[in-house]
Amino acid sequence: MSDKKQQLREISELGEFGLIDHITKDVKLHHKNTLKGIGDDAAVINHGNICSIVTTDLLVEGIHFNLIYTPLKHLGYKAVVVNLSDVYAMNATPKQITVSVAISRKFAVEHMEQLYEGINLACEHYNVDLVGGDTSSSLTGLAISITAIGEAKKEDITYRSTAKKNDIVCVTGNLGSAYMGLQLLEREKEIFKTNPDFNPSLKGYDYILERQLKPEARKDIIKILKELKIKPTSMIDISDGLSSEVLHICNKSDVGCKIFQDKIPIDLNTEKMAEEFKIEPLIAALNGGEDYELLFTIDVKDLEKIKNQASIHAIGHIADKEHGAVMITTGGQSIQLQAQGWNQMKEE
Numbered sequence: 177m178s179d180k181k182q183q184l185r186e187i188s189e190l191g192e193f194g195l196i197d198h199i200t201k202d203v204k205l206h207h208k209n210t211l212k213g214i215g216d217d218a219a220v221i222n223h224g225n226i227c228s229i230v231t232t233d234l235l236v237e238g239i240h241f242n243l244i245y246t247p248l249k250h251l252g253y254k255a256v257v258v259n260l261s262d263v264y265a266m267n268a269t270p271k272q273i274t275v276s277v278a279i280s281r282k283f284a285v286e287h288m289e290q291l292y293e294g295i296n297l298a299c300e301h302y303n304v305d306l307v308g309g310d311t312s313s314s315l316t317g318l319a320i321s322i323t324a325i326g327e328a329k330k331e332d333i334t335y336r337s338t339a340k341k342n343d344i345v346c347v348t349g350n351l352g353s354a355y356m357g358l359q360l361l362e363r364e365k366e367i368f369k370t371n372p373d374f375n376p377s378l379k380g381y382d383y384i385l386e387r388q389l390k391p392e393a394r395k396d397i398i399k400i401l402k403e404l405k406i407k408p409t410s411m412i413d414i415s416d417g418l419s420s421e422v423l424h425i426c427n428k429s430d431v432g433c434k435i436f437q438d439k440i441p442i443d444l445n446t447e448k449m450a451e452e453f454k455i456e457p458l459i460a461a462l463n464g465g466e467d468y469e470l471l472f473t474i475d476v477k478d479l480e481k482i483k484n485q486a487s488i489h490a491i492g493h494i495a496d497k498e499h500g501a502v503m504i505t506t507g508g509q510s511i512q513l514q515a516q517g518w519n520q521m522k523e524e
């Protein structure tokens with residue numbers, strides 16, 4: 177770090193996505209079998225007809241999780257799930273993970289046992305093998321990095337970059353609930369900080385809390401799509417809010433889109449919580465994070481096949497790039513979507 181004379185730039189100027197683009201702009205691929213490098217939910221490596229899918233996520237204490245209200249077992253489970261979600265977003269099946277941890281002195285053996293209980297439970301549930309990792313000490317808290325390796329036939333893999341005009345835009349499950357769960361936990365934490373005798377009132381909020389603390393990846397959707405003989409024309413997982421992910425698909429596919437506010441699935445529990453917080457539930461769905469649902473596009477000819485699928489919602493369609501990526505509100509207004517996801521590096 178000998179940059180004394182050089183004018184240094186704040187990383188916050190670029191934001192997370194800007195920084196990734198900047199630091200990876202000189203990356204060159206040397207191997208023909210690297211079908212996809214940086215820029216999708218996971219990398220794709222070709223071994224004949226079968227491809228490996230590789231993705232990594234890093235979770236840092238104080239940034240991605242707060243141990244005041246996150247049980248370590250849940251954290252371990254979630255750390256696996258967020259990676260598997262990226263594998264499913266490629267329409268692939270996860271098979272192995274590696275787990276690396278950096279641990280500060282405040283953690284005891286029993287704490288690590290709890291973390292691994294959650295990791296093992298997720299491996300069991302999603303049928304993946306934990307095949308390695310790394311262990312280090314840390315000066316400040318806990319960091320967990322997981323790499324997931326999956327498998328798919330080359331022709332089954334779905335990218336962010338292949339949506340085409342008139343395709344139907346679909347989302348799974350419901351959106352904004354994990355964000356509302358986080359708001360609730362943060363509120364109770366603040367009250368607890370000023371009054372340690374206070375017992376958090378989390379009763380009746382199980383659904384949104386579970387969505388935040390113990391999310392699941394949409395393994396079931398990949399299976400359903402196969403059974404319906406639908407190959408999405410593009411797919412991404414929703415980790416940073418619907419807006420941000422729709423824009424990723426539009427930018428990478430060089431298209432625009434029109435989605436409809438009244439089609440965006442929001443659970444009643446999310447609405448209830450949002451009302452209590454005086455937050456528009458729509459804002460939680462568009463800009464909240466960590467839903468780990470799937471956003472995908474399908475050819476119009478497949479629309480009929482998803483009609484009876486309770487967990488798949490058609491929310492709009494792909495349009496020409498010139499139209500931009502817009503949402504039509506219930507009042508008929510057209511609003512440009514904006515990426516306001518979990519951009520931790522670009523705090524306002």
Ligand code: ADP
Nearest residue numbers: 196200213214215216217218219232233262415
């Ligand atoms: P996701 O939200 O699906 O996990 P990200 O937004 O984190 O994806 O990353 C977008 C792309 O940039 C991915 O292909 C990822 O592998 C790549 N990427 C992120 N950080 C780095 C980095 N520090 N060096 C190289 N590639 C990176």
Ligand code: MG
Nearest residue numbers: 217262413415
């Ligand atoms: Mg992703």
